[in-house]
Amino acid sequence: CMKALVFQGKKMLFRREVVLALGSSLTGPIWAQEKKDKKWDVIVVGSGVAGLSAACAALQNGAHNVLILEKGPIVGGHSILSTGYVAGIDRKRQEKQGIVDSPELMLQNMLEIGGNKNDVSLAKIVCYQSESTINWLEELGIKWDDRIFQTVAGLHPRSHITGLVRAGHDYVMTLLQYALKHGAKLNLRTRVLDLIEMDGKVIGVNIQNPSGSVSKLFSRTVILATGGFTANVSLRMKYDSRLGPEFPTTANPFGKNFDGATGDGLIMAQKIGAATKDVEYLQLIPFWGGRLLDYVGGDIYVNIIGKRFVNEAASWKEVSDAILLQPQREIWAITDAQSQKGASLGIKLINKVIKKANSIEEMASEMKVSPQTLRQTIDFYNQNAKKGKDPIFGKNIFTQTIDRPPYYFGKEKLGVHFCCGGIKFNQLAEVVKTDGDIIPGLYVCGEASGGPHGHDRLGGVALMSAFVFGKIAGIQASKFRNL
Ligand SMILES: Cc1cc2nc3c(=O)[nH]c(=O)nc-3n(C[C@H](O)[C@H](O)[C@H](O)COP(=O)(O)OP(=O)(O)OC[C@H]3O[C@@H](n4cnc5c(N)ncnc54)[C@H](O)[C@@H]3O)c2cc1C
Known part of the structure; x- marks a missing residue:
């Protein structure tokens, strides 16, 4: 090294x-x-x-x-x-x-x-x-x-x-x-x-x-x-x-x-x-390896039952406080083929920190969440992304919809990031x-x-x-x- x-x-x-x-x-x-x-x-x-x-x-x-x-x-x-x-x-x-x-x-x-x-x-x-x-x-x-x-x-x-x-x-x-x-x-x-x-x-x-x-x-x-x-x-x-x-x-x-x-x-x-x-004030962020993107607008976070729970463009404090309230304090980050991923993608795929799926149903089965719930979450998100406004969590920055396979997804947990x-x-x-x-x-x-x-x-x-x-x-x- x-x-x-x-x-x-x-x-x-x-x-x-x-x-x-x-x-x-x-x-x-x-x-x-x-x-x-x-x-x-x-x-x-x-x-x-x-x-x-x-x-x-x-x-x-x-x-x-x-x-x-x-x-x-x-x-x-x-x-x-x-x-x-x-x-x-x-x-x-x-x-x-x-x-x-x-x-x-x-x-x-x-x-x-x-x-x-x-x-x-x-x-x-x-x-x-x-x-x-x-x-x-x-x-x-x-x-x-x-x-x-x-x-x-x-x-x-x-x-x-x-x-x-x-x-x-x-x-x-x-x-x-x-x-x-x-x-x-x-x-x-x-x-x-x-x-x-x-x-x-x-x-x-x-x-x-x-x-x-x-x-x-x-x-x-x-x-x-x-x-x-x-x-x-x-x-x-x-x-x-x-x-x-x-x-x-x-x-x-x-x-x-x-x-x-x-x-x-x-x-x-x-x-x-x-x-x-x-x-x-110590900052916590999801940093287990499951997120592939560091810019806003190309991914979503869902909890372990497949539902969004936060504006992904909010401050880390808001995102982390929301994660602390989710079951098992674990979430999934999801993106698709269109987003611009970092250099770590290859190694994360090899280590299975990130997985790939050709359909929402295949992704749901890997995540062990209901395919209907996950599809509903992603379809609803995409409708709002096209309009540029998320009525539930207030996200207003979208660089894409999440609809082009393969989908990439990884589990995230909080880590202590910054003083x-x-x-x-x-x-x-x-x-x-x-x-x-x-x-x-x-x-x-x-x-x-x-x-x-x-x-x-x-x-x-x-x-x-x-x-x-x-x-x-x-x-x-x-x-x-x-x-
Ligand atoms: C994974 C990760 C990703 C990040 N990404 C971003 C980002 O994209 N943008 C952003 O703005 N911030 C980011 N941050 C935060 C940012 O990197 C840090 O806040 C910043 O680099 C701190 O710089 P520093 O020089 O103060 O401390 P450091 O870079 O941590 O350097 C401190 C050095 O002091 C040495 N040291 C400590 N005690 C002693 C001692 N007693 N004697 C001698 N040496 C000592 C340590 O060994 C260390 O090498 C990230 C942090 C992490 C961990």
Whole structure:
């Protein structure tokens, strides 16, 4: 897996840089080769898109010594696994598709999905900086697909992707390539244990290096980009007691992968007085593999007796709350031959996570539901899809009817997907304490932070928010001077 990640880089230089960086973490950590009293300009904790954006922005804004610490054996965290929809205003592409959009509308959508619990000043920054961030990422080497999508729970067509295959991987590798090429160092298998504080300022981190020994690293600034805590069952139950071990995470649905989302940043920041925001809002989504589509309008969800029960275009919170009320909390996702399926289709068919049927009756028999009920459900849905209006659940986005065999269907269950909240921060990505002051020298970005989303998040905004505040954190850290 590591080999694949390392050698899929497009340029020789990138390969060489990554191999050097990875090699050094295998033969002895980079910091060990530095002078003993070395002081970094910026230490970034976590190598997902938030941390990598921060590293790139810091380097672009005058930081010289930037060190990225990653506890996992590979880069990328949840970012590399993500489907990769990035919501943002992009007039040059949206206008070509006749899409009218604005930062105001995006903000309205974020507040609607977030139940108006969002920190509006932070949500505003995400929306108003989304267009410049799309362009910034393009300058760093991201190659956007020209098609703009409406992602599930996105409420409006404004989501970008680099292609339907492995967009998350593209973001991580492109940003990593840029950061390494411009001088950043990367240490894998290096866990940050704690923040070192002096006179109320953060001046470094205690780390556990790959050999297991513990050391100190000093830095002018530290950026926490440690991701969420979806994989930490006791922590997530502390904030939402419903989320016991029976719920897998969507990053690791079968419990076989490395998942670093254990809330380390949250825990270490709280130890030195950081406040939290919205930590009780964890997002659940159906992510067992049965859904084939991430855009709205090409599929339907039915319960185990073959009836629709929700507007599939609603927010994830509405969809998940509705699933929690269905028998056995299990549902089927159904699409047909016309929809645009992702790259996982082949493997899902092989694993029988997705099945194919040539008729509704054959599909009903496989699902063990009444064929009459399923036919009625699909016929009624198709009539309404043709009219563009669903009188029962209020769906109003349809890209097709579901009537061209073969039909594709898969069972879905809920997984814990995303932490809408985390460490409290301000518009400069500075960590805010419970008394309202900031902690000088400490920044946070990405899923480790809380504020922009409220009680649920707009589709595609996790990544956009990580890019936007990653960039802000990097710029601010590069400017920070210890007074
Ligand atoms: C399957 C899946 C699909 C998704 N699809 C989308 C999508 O299409 N659009 C969207 O907007 N969002 C999506 N998301 C959510 C989005 O991917 C994440 O919110 C985002 O990638 C988080 O980025 P991050 O950089 O904050 O954290 P991460 O990418 O999770 O990176 C955090 C990193 O920090 C490391 N770390 C943690 N603690 C320490 C420590 N103590 N020391 C050193 N390193 C540490 C972790 O190992 C990890 O590598 C998806 C998520 C999943 C799981």
